[in-house]
Structures are given as structure tokens and as C-alpha cells.
Amino acid sequence: MGPCPGRDDIQFRLTAVAPSSAVSLQSVSRHFGAVRALDQIDLEVVEGEFFAMLGPSGSGKTTCLRLIAGFEQPTSGHVRIFGEAVEGVPPYRRNVNTVFQDYALFPHLNVRENVEFSLMLRKVDKPTRRREAEAALAMVKLADYGDRRPGQLSGGQRQRVALARAIVNKPKVLLLDEPLGALDLKLREQMQEELKALQRTLGITFVFVTHDQGEALSMADRVAVFNHGRLVQVGTPEEIYRRPNSRFVADFVGSSNVLGPDFVNGVTGERRWASLRPEAIHVIRAGEGISRLTGTVVARSFLGATIRLAIDMSGTMIHAVLPSADGAPSEGDRVTLGFPKDALHYLDDET
Numbered sequence: 001m002g003p004c005p006g007r008d009d010i011q012f013r014l015t016a017v018a019p020s021s022a023v024s025l026q027s028v029s030r031h032f033g034a035v036r037a038l039d040q041i042d043l044e045v046v047e048g049e050f051f052a053m054l055g056p057s058g059s060g061k062t063t064c065l066r067l068i069a070g071f072e073q074p075t076s077g078h079v080r081i082f083g084e085a086v087e088g089v090p091p092y093r094r095n096v097n098t099v100f101q102d103y104a105l106f107p108h109l110n111v112r113e114n115v116e117f118s119l120m121l122r123k124v125d126k127p128t129r130r131r132e133a134e135a136a137l138a139m140v141k142l143a144d145y146g147d148r149r150p151g152q153l154s155g156g157q158r159q160r161v162a163l164a165r166a167i168v169n170k171p172k173v174l175l176l177d178e179p180l181g182a183l184d185l186k187l188r189e190q191m192q193e194e195l196k197a198l199q200r201t202l203g204i205t206f207v208f209v210t211h212d213q214g215e216a217l218s219m220a221d222r223v224a225v226f227n228h229g230r231l232v233q234v235g236t237p238e239e240i241y242r243r244p245n246s247r248f249v250a251d252f253v254g255s256s257n258v259l260g261p262d263f264v265n266g267v268t269g270e271r272r273w274a275s276l277r278p279e280a281i282h283v284i285r286a287g288e289g290i291s292r293l294t295g296t297v298v299a300r301s302f303l304g305a306t307i308r309l310a311i312d313m314s315g316t317m318i319h320a321v322l323p324s325a326d327g328a329p330s331e332g333d334r335v336t337l338g339f340p341k342d343a344l345h346y347l348d349d350e351t
């Protein structure tokens with residue numbers, strides 16, 4: 001008889017298994033009459049992931065989130081949560097919780113009662129309810145605010161109550177629909193960091209909807225980009241930013257320069273569409289270097305740490321972002337552009 005496996009062996013086997021699928025969409029479509037809100041979506045969210053769904057207004061992100069939550073049903077296709085088909089399963093039986101953009105707090109209940117509410121519906125006894133609510137409030141740094149009403153809180157604090165109310169149910173997947181949309185920029189940046197830290201602490205899967213590309217890139221492990229009800233690219237923030245697969249993604253994620261085949265042909269000899277990040281471009285005054293890429297600065301915006309230039313290159317407008325410490329050419333200056341060869345990224349999809 002061989003030796004019994006020790007605890008280390010078991011531990012090894014447990015950690016060696018591939019991460020499981022938390023949410024899976026297979027060929028999912030949702031049509032509202034003639035409107036194809038979602039069209040043939042295939043998507044896999046891995047357990048423990050911070051997953052962002054990014055796209056312009058009307059691209060279908062919220063519909064996708066509502067399908068996962070159970071507030072919508074697909075016109076066709078399948079939704080699975082942890083491998084289980086959820087067609088016909090109501091939202092409250094899906095092991096997911098949603099944090100809505102408007103928070104949907106009960107104004108007449110205090111913060112603690114808001115957080116306890118869903119536990120009360122599930123007939124959890126009072127001492128347990130209280131304990132769990134206090135723990136959830138501590139998690140979002142609101143331990144001392146239990147007796148306040150939502151109307152007596154700031155926007156950021158109300159947002160945290162909404163989070164506490166969701167995490168108190170210990171969902172395996174937390175769905176967040178533009179949860180930071182109502183906050184001002186400073187608070188939003190602070191909450192982005194807190195939300196990310198909270199996700200790491202809880203270790204649960206977050207699926208996050210936003211139309212703010214900076215928010216998606218800074219917070220998510222992976223980003224899914226939507227356009228016109230279709231999923232156009234899925235990847236890590238770096239992949240999406242550095243290697244967009246289409247003109248749409250290059251332009252929407254990070255405002256890249258999208259260069260047409262004629263222009264690219266003049267630079268590289270290849271007649272293809274390409275993207276070029278504004279921050280990859282060096283700008284020097286014309287005459288200081290040798291390059292065919294010479295143009296005129298037509299606009300200059302001071303952005304604090306950086307300066308953004310719009311440069312007219314014989315009809316093609318190129319944007320460059322320079323560190324403002326360097327000083328920068330002024331409007332009307334003739335300038336020469338340079339960039340590393342690998343900064344020019346060819347686009348496979350010309351849409």
C-alpha cells in the first residue's frame with residue numbers, strides 16, 4: 001500500500017485545478033422588437049475575476065448585466081452561473097447580487113436596517129442579522145454610521161451602503177452597474193481603489209459595467225468592449241490598450257490615433273489601418289531632425305501633467321501627448337514627429 005497523501009499533497013491538488021467559470025454566456029442575444037440590444041454574445045468570466053464590461057451608451061452592457069442578474073431573459077442562447085443553466089431562475093435564487101447606479105436604498109430605514117433588510121427577508125434571526133450587517137458595514141468603512149438615514153450621508157457613503165447591502169448576502173458574483181457614476185471625479189478615483197481592494201479581500205467575482213475607459217483599465221483584470229450590441233474585444237487592460245483589434249476599440253479605449261492606409265503606407269510601406277498612441281509620439285521642432293513626418297501644431301491643450309497637441313500632417317490629424325515639464329511647441333509651430341516602430345499597431349478589423 002502506498003503512503004497516504006499528506007495535507008500538502010491535498011493542498012497542492014486543490015490549488016492546481018484550473019479556475020472555474022463563474023459566468024458563461026453562449027450565443028446570447030436579446031432583442032427588443034427591432035432593436036438588437038445584444039447580438040450573439042459569447043463570454044466567459046472566471047471565478048475571482050474583476051471583469052469590466054465597457055462600451056458607449058446603448059452598446060448593450062446593462063442588458064448583459066441584467067441577463068446575468070436575472071432581470072432579463074435572453075431571446076436566444078444560454079446563461080450559466082457556476083456551470084448551472086439559469087434560464088427561468090429568478091434573480092434572488094442566482095447567487096448573484098446587483099449594485100445599481102442609483103443605489104436604490106430605502107430612505108425611511110437607517111443604514112443598518114438597509115443592510116439587514118435582505119437577511120430579514122430570508123428569515124435570518126436578529127442577532128445574526130445584526131452581526132452580519134455590522135461586519136459588512138465595517139468592510140466598507142461605515143462601522144459608525146449604522147444609525148444614520150441615507151439622506152444624512154454623502155454620495156460616496158451612500159455608495160458604500162449599497163455595497164454593504166450587496167456583500168452581506170455573500171454572493172458568489174457581485175454585479176455592479178456604473179456604481180461610481182454619480183460621484184465626482186475625486187471621490188470616484190478614491191472609490192475605484194477601495195472597490196478594487198474590497199474585491200481582493202472578499203475574493204468574489206465582480207462584473208462591473210462602465211462607459212469610462214479609464215475606470216475599466218485601472219480596475220479590471222479583464223475588459224470586454226461592447227459596440228452596437230456586439231462584443232468586439234475581450235482582454236487584459238494592457239492587451240486592449242496596446243493591441244486593439246479594430247478602429248473602434250483603438251479610438252474608444254484611450255483615444256488613439258487611427259491612421260488610414262495611405263498615411264501608414266507613407267510611413268512603413270504597408271497599406272493597412274494602424275493605431276498610434278498619443279503618448280508614444282516624440283515631437284521636435286522642424287529642422288532639428290530628419291523625418292518625412294512634418295506637420296503644423298493646430299491646437300495645444302495644457303492638461304497639468306501633460307500637454308496635448310493636435311498636429312495637422314497634410315490633412316491627417318495626429319494627437320500627441322507630451323510631459324508638460326518638457327515644454328512644448330505652440331500653435332502654428334512646424335514640428336517633426338518620431339515614434340518607436342512598435343508603437344504603430346496594425347488593426348486586423350477595419351471597422
Ligand code: ATP
Pocket residue numbers: 032035036037055056057058059060061062063064211
Ligand atoms: P448606457 O451606458 O446608456 O446605460 P448600455 O450600453 O448599458 O447603455 P443598454 O441599456 O443595454 O445599453 O441598451 C442597449 C440597447 O437596447 C439600447 O438601444 C436601448 O435603447 C435598448 N433597450 C434596452 N432596454 C430596452 C427595453 N426594455 N425596451 C426597448 N429597448 C431597450
